[in-house]
Amino acid sequence: MRNFLSKTLTGLCARVDETGDTEEASALLDQNSYDVIMLDNIMPNQSGLDWLQEQQRIGLHSDAILMTAYADLDTAIAAIRAGASDFLLKPFRSNQVLNAIAQSLARSKLRQQNSVLRHELEAGSDLLRHRDALLGSSQLIQTIRTQIEMAASIDAHVVIQGEVGSGMQIAARMLHSASDRRNHPFVWLQCHGLTEQEFRARLFGRIRSEEDIADQRQDGMLRNATGGTIYLEDIELLSPSCQTLLTELLSTGRFRPEGAERSFPFDMRVVCSSAIRLQEAVTNQAFRADLFYLLNVHDIALPPLRERADDIIELVEFFRDKLAARMGVEPPELNAVERRKLLAYDWPGNVMELRNAVERALIQGSFEQALGLSGGAETESLAAVERRHILSVLEACGGNRAEAARRLGVARKTIDRKCQSWGV
Numbered sequence: 001m002r003n004f005l006s007k008t009l010t011g012l013c014a015r016v017d018e019t020g021d022t023e024e025a026s027a028l029l030d031q032n033s034y035d036v037i038m039l040d041n042i043m044p045n046q047s048g049l050d051w052l053q054e055q056q057r058i059g060l061h062s063d064a065i066l067m068t069a070y071a072d073l074d075t076a077i078a079a080i081r082a083g084a085s086d087f088l089l090k091p092f093r094s095n096q097v098l099n100a101i102a103q104s105l106a107r108s109k110l111r112q113q114n115s116v117l118r119h120e121l122e123a124g125s126d127l128l129r130h131r132d133a134l135l136g137s138s139q140l141i142q143t144i145r146t147q148i149e150m151a152a153s154i155d156a157h158v159v160i161q162g163e164v165g166s167g168m169q170i171a172a173r174m175l176h177s178a179s180d181r182r183n184h185p186f187v188w189l190q191c192h193g194l195t196e197q198e199f200r201a202r203l204f205g206r207i208r209s210e211e212d213i214a215d216q217r218q219d220g221m222l223r224n225a226t227g228g229t230i231y232l233e234d235i236e237l238l239s240p241s242c243q244t245l246l247t248e249l250l251s252t253g254r255f256r257p258e259g260a261e262r263s264f265p266f267d268m269r270v271v272c273s274s275a276i277r278l279q280e281a282v283t284n285q286a287f288r289a290d291l292f293y294l295l296n297v298h299d300i301a302l303p304p305l306r307e308r309a310d311d312i313i314e315l316v317e318f319f320r321d322k323l324a325a326r327m328g329v330e331p332p333e334l335n336a337v338e339r340r341k342l343l344a345y346d347w348p349g350n351v352m353e354l355r356n357a358v359e360r361a362l363i364q365g366s367f368e369q370a371l372g373l374s375g376g377a378e379t380e381s382l383a384a385v386e387r388r389h390i391l392s393v394l395e396a397c398g399g400n401r402a403e404a405a406r407r408l409g410v411a412r413k414t415i416d417r418k419c420q421s422w423g424v
Contacts (some may be wrong), residue, residue: 001067005038008094009101020044022051029055033226033265034062036104038097039084041068041075049075052082059207059260061223063104067092112185112224134167134174135318136311140303144171151298152178157250157270159235159295161277162302165352168273169233171302176229181269184228187221192234196241203230203249206258222255226267235272235295236281243288250294270295305347305354309387310421312342315351319358329362336399338367339424344391390418 002018009016017032019025022045028034041048052064066079069090079087085107086100134141134148151158152175160168169188176186189202205220221230232238238246249255250270254263272295274281281287305312316334324331334342347353361367390408394415397403401419405412 008097022046036101037062037064039064039066041066049078049082056083059257059262063108065100134170135315138308138310140308147300148175149178151175156297157295159299160273163304163350164275165350166302167351172231172271181228185225186229187225188231190233192237199242204255204257207260229269229271232272236274236276243291247291305350309343315354316358319355323359323362332366340391340395343422344388
């Protein structure tokens with residue numbers, strides 16, 4: 001029977017292992033990860049159902065197809081209790097084997113897709129709507145896109161650093177989409193406020209309890225998204241106990257679900273984001289140094305929106321057109337005064353704040369009413385100070401560039417060049 005199954009499946013499966021010894025089968029599960037187990041029920045020393053129950057208690061992430069010549073009601077009930085996903089009644093043909101395996105894989109894929117979709121929905125609507133690109137034509141953002149492509153080509157963990165609202169989630173999605181893992185899931189976890197128990201349950205999952213047979217196994221992110229990318233947002237806010245769990249995971253390359261006695265291999269790229277420089281958190285003893293070095297194989301620093309003012313008008317027009325189509329309203333035009341106001345503001349909330357301002361303008365019917373912008377960042381770059389000053393003088397001159405150039409003591413073509421680069 002094993003020879004028949006091996007010959008049938010070899011060449012169609014990535015890996016086929018066989019054994020007639022339950023102890024050896026347990027050892028194989030300790031070392032490897034299998035999608036499907038073809039399990040005979042009547043065996044020497046231990047029945048297939050007894051062995052399957054034992055493996056479920058230890059920890060099993062494989063679907064089991066039971067092969068038996070006695071498919072009576074009692075056997076069926078016992079198989080369901082033990083966690084078997086299907087029956088094959090002896091004698092059977094090779095096409096029956098292949099159909100059973102195909103159905104098992106389809107069910108497993110559906111479970112994973114449902115779990116991944118749930119995680120993605122938790123990531124928020126903005127990530128789902130604008131997850132494929134960091135918008136803009138400035139040199140700064142083009143450089144960031146190049147860095148993301150370089151990081152994607154190397155299968156290593158990545159730290160993305162930037163201010164709140166600067167697009168770190170989108171950068172993580174872009175990295176995943178450009179990598180060799182793009183055909184596998186992308187899942188997201190917000191680190192802020194997670195307890196050790198919540199962190200363990202979300203990542204590692206748990207096995208079915210023996211007390212309640214109706215209690216279903218809950219696979220964590222590491223199982224459902226194996227081969228893909230996990231994005232850990234606000235990694236600097238992870239509690240010390242959770243940092244210890246993550247350090248152990250990355251160091252050993254294995255994880256153990258809640259209630260399991262067996263660990264499983266970890267195969268995912270970790271991309272994490274931080275609103276502060278993680279090196280500073282390490283210096284302040286707020287973040288584990290060994291975890292920092294495990295994660296920080298490649299780092300990407302996203303610039304704040306105030307440092308890439310050339311992209312502001314492009315972003316406004318993008319959000320205006322997309323949101324207007326979704327809301328079913330006519331997108332208002334931007335006049336010169338409104339453009340200058342948009343460019344003169346520092347946008348401390350970055351792209352997130354900009355998008356909200358555009359949505360507010362669409363709700364109120366015009367940008368003039370919505371752009372009550374004031375204040376600014378505590379510190380500005382030289383380019384931001386220059387932009388603010390030129391635009392304020394230009395507004396004081398009613399948009400007259402020649403007069404603004406005279407007051408500023410610069411050539412008219414300098415004002416023209418600056419305004420062209422800012423989209424004014």
